[in-house]
Amino acid sequence: MSLTLEQVQRIAHLARIEVSESEALATQGHLNGIFQLIEQMQAVDTSGVEPMAHAQDLSQRLRDDVVSETDRRAAYQAVAPEVEAGLYLVPKVIE
Amino acid sequence: MNQWEVVIGIETHAQLATVSKIFSGASTAFGAEPNTQACAVDLALPGVLPVLNKKAVECAIRFGLAIGAEVAQKSVFARKNYFYPDLPKGYQISQMDLPVVVGGNITLQVGQGDKAYEKVVRLTRAHLEEDAGKSLHEDFHGKSGIDLNRAGTPLLEIVSEPDMRSSDEAVAYAKALHALVRWIGICDGNMQEGSFRCDANVSVRPKGQAEFGTRREIKNLNSFRFLKEAIDFEVQWQINEIEEGRKIQQATVLFDPDSGETRMMRSKEDAHDYRYFPDPDLLPLIISSDWINRVKGELPELPGQKRERFVNELGLSAYDAITLTASQEMADYFESTVAIAGKANAKPCANWVMVDLAARLNKEGKELVESPVSAAQLAGLIQRIADNTISNNIAKKVFEALWNGEGATADDVIEKQGLKQITDSGAIEALVDEVLAANPANVAEFKAGKEKAFNALVGQVMKAAKGKANPQQVNDLLRQKLAAG
Numbered sequence: 223m224s225l226t227l228e229q230v231q232r233i234a235h236l237a238r239i240e241v242s243e244s245e246a247l248a249t250q251g252h253l254n255g256i257f258q259l260i261e262q263m264q265a266v267d268t269s270g271v272e273p274m275a276h277a278q279d280l281s282q283r284l285r286d287d288v289v290s291e292t293d294r295r296a297a298y299q300a301v302a303p304e305v306e307a308g309l310y311l312v313p314k315v316i317e
Numbered sequence: 318m319n320q321w322e323v324v325i326g327i328e329t330h331a332q333l334a335t336v337s338k339i340f341s342g343a344s345t346a347f348g349a350e351p352n353t354q355a356c357a358v359d360l361a362l363p364g365v366l367p368v369l370n371k372k373a374v375e376c377a378i379r380f381g382l383a384i385g386a387e388v389a390q391k392s393v394f395a396r397k398n399y400f401y402p403d404l405p406k407g408y409q410i411s412q413m414d415l416p417v418v419v420g421g422n423i424t425l426q427v428g429q430g431d432k433a434y435e436k437v438v439r440l441t442r443a444h445l446e447e448d449a450g451k452s453l454h455e456d457f458h459g460k461s462g463i464d465l466n467r468a469g470t471p472l473l474e475i476v477s478e479p480d481m482r483s484s485d486e487a488v489a490y491a492k493a494l495h496a497l498v499r500w501i502g503i504c505d506g507n508m509q510e511g512s513f514r515c516d517a518n519v520s521v522r523p524k525g526q527a528e529f530g531t532r533r534e535i536k537n538l539n540s541f542r543f544l545k546e547a548i549d550f551e552v553q554w555q556i557n558e559i560e561e562g563r564k565i566q567q568a569t570v571l572f573d574p575d576s577g578e579t580r581m582m583r584s585k586e587d588a589h590d591y592r593y594f595p596d597p598d599l600l601p602l603i604i605s606s607d608w609i610n611r612v613k614g615e616l617p618e619l620p621g622q623k624r625e626r627f628v629n630e631l632g633l634s635a636y637d638a639i640t641l642t643a644s645q646e647m648a649d650y651f652e653s654t655v656a657i658a659g660k661a662n663a664k665p666c667a668n669w670v671m672v673d674l675a676a677r678l679n680k681e682g683k684e685l686v687e688s689p690v691s692a693a694q695l696a697g698l699i700q701r702i703a704d705n706t707i708s709n710n711i712a713k714k715v716f717e718a719l720w721n722g723e724g725a726t727a728d729d730v731i732e733k734q735g736l737k738q739i740t741d742s743g744a745i746e747a748l749v750d751e752v753l754a755a756n757p758a759n760v761a762e763f764k765a766g767k768e769k770a771f772n773a774l775v776g777q778v779m780k781a782a783k784g785k786a787n788p789q790q791v792n793d794l795l796r797q798k799l800a801a802g
Contacts, residue, residue, distance in 0.1 A: 283368065295355070
């Protein structure tokens with residue numbers, strides 16, 4: 223499997239990364255190199271091997287349902303570019 | 318013209334009844350000042366890590382057990398990637414390939430009275446995820462305001478199979494699910510506050526066709542009425558499109574309650590490509606069978622179990638049993654009534670709760686919990702009908718008096734208003750004689766074979782008795798006298 227230039231540009235768009243034509247070409251080369259590697263790995267017989275969800279063979283630790291956080295809005299909003307009426311302001315977005 | 322079949326599947330987001338968020342210790346209380354309940358984890362500040370809330374997992378287990386699903390002993394959290402300002406991380410933590418609940422089903426009743434029928438809707442899955450924040454688009458100098466208090470609130474997304482065939486079935490499903498999550502205490506069900514919201518996937522196909530038509534998804538329906546209106550509009554729109562020779566394009570649409578119409582939000586071409594992958598910040602969630610068994614032991618009697626008991630132990634019909642278990646409040650009220658009135662009176666108890674009380678509540682726009690007539694008062698009334706102290710007709714008067722607070726108990730009202738039924742056969746006989754003597758025309762008609770004339774005579778006796786004579790005794794005595802005379 224290999225990626226077309228169009229697919230590389232779509233992935234860049236989805237990740238909100240701006241790439242120029244030449245960068246996209248270089249990235250296409252890198253990504254397709256990775257796909258070649260994956261293709262080689264796919265030749266290995268993995269029947270009977272359970273799919274791995276995490277690199278560590280441990281299970282998720284759980285916390286009790288307790289409110290442990292206090293209101294620190296003032297501190298968090300002190301570093302925000304713009305706030306008003308307790309809200310973070312961002313460029314207008316309406317889908 | 319073609320006959321069309323409607324196909325509906327529903328995705329529901331139920332906010333879980335926890336006090337803290339799914340991955341942080343911030344409060345989930347509704348209505349706080351903006352951003353006062355958004356901590357470093359919810360804001361996705363650098364270096365933070367999510368830690369899963371045990372209660373949220375337990376809610377999912379409860380749900381899985383309540384619908385007879387498989388609770389996965391191992392499930393995995395995944396990142397659903399998209400960019401939106403109310404999603405600070407740039408992804409939502411959800412579950413994809415290995416959800417916590419798989420399968421299950423819900424039994425519901427569609428329609429009322431004679432037209433009512435039972436339906437089983439299969440569930441595909443239910444998974445845990447976090448809610449996003451809220452964007453406010455009112456004018457902040459041409460900007461949007463972001464409140465992240467809701468970010469990280471635990472949700473259970475419940476996905477049904479496309480098993481529903483009408484908007485009525487869709488609403489019945491949503492109501493049954495709503496009742497169930499409240500019944501097992503995992504969601505407060507407050508739809509105004511967004512604790513329970515539905516997306517409906519709707520398509521149509523010619524009757525008899527095996528493949529589904531192309532579906533459109535109606536997002537964020539937060540009332541049963543909107544769910545019905547949105548589906549009805551959408552179905553008609555799709556049928557018109559197809560009949561006019563156009564094809565349905567897969568799309569996501571929004572319902573506008575003011576116009577009653579659905580409108581396109583995004584087409585398939587702009588559909589999100591979420592690029593799910595397992596979240597490396599979270600290890601697989603392992604749920605032991607001990608834990609599942611403990612939760613099973615703590616579950617209340619479920620609607621289905623109650624229904625079965627009402628049918629087997631109390632002799633109710635399946636219809637009555639389903640109606641009475643439509644909500645926990647209704648089931649509790651009915652059971653409290655039966656507890657006092659006695660199992661032998663279960664059927665009249667069911668009728669009074671489902672018919673008379675329900676109609677009265679409906680008329681005043683009141684919920685059952687606001688009923689001025691308590692279960693104990695209603696039981697007292699039903700006992701007086703059962704022991705012939707009052708007739709059914711008089712009972713309606715007593716009920717009305719109890720509703721209006723004119724007495725503390727049925728006995729109290731009967732006593733104060735002199736409504737005790739006349740059962741003294743001597744007294745009734747005197748009334749019957751009087752009526753027979755005063756209505757020779759009716760007597761003659763009856764003897765000529767007109768059954769209607771008999772009813773007229775019964776009415777006369779009841780009138781003379783001010784409605785208080787025992788109707789059965791009146792009937793019997795009249796028949797005797799007429800046969801003899």
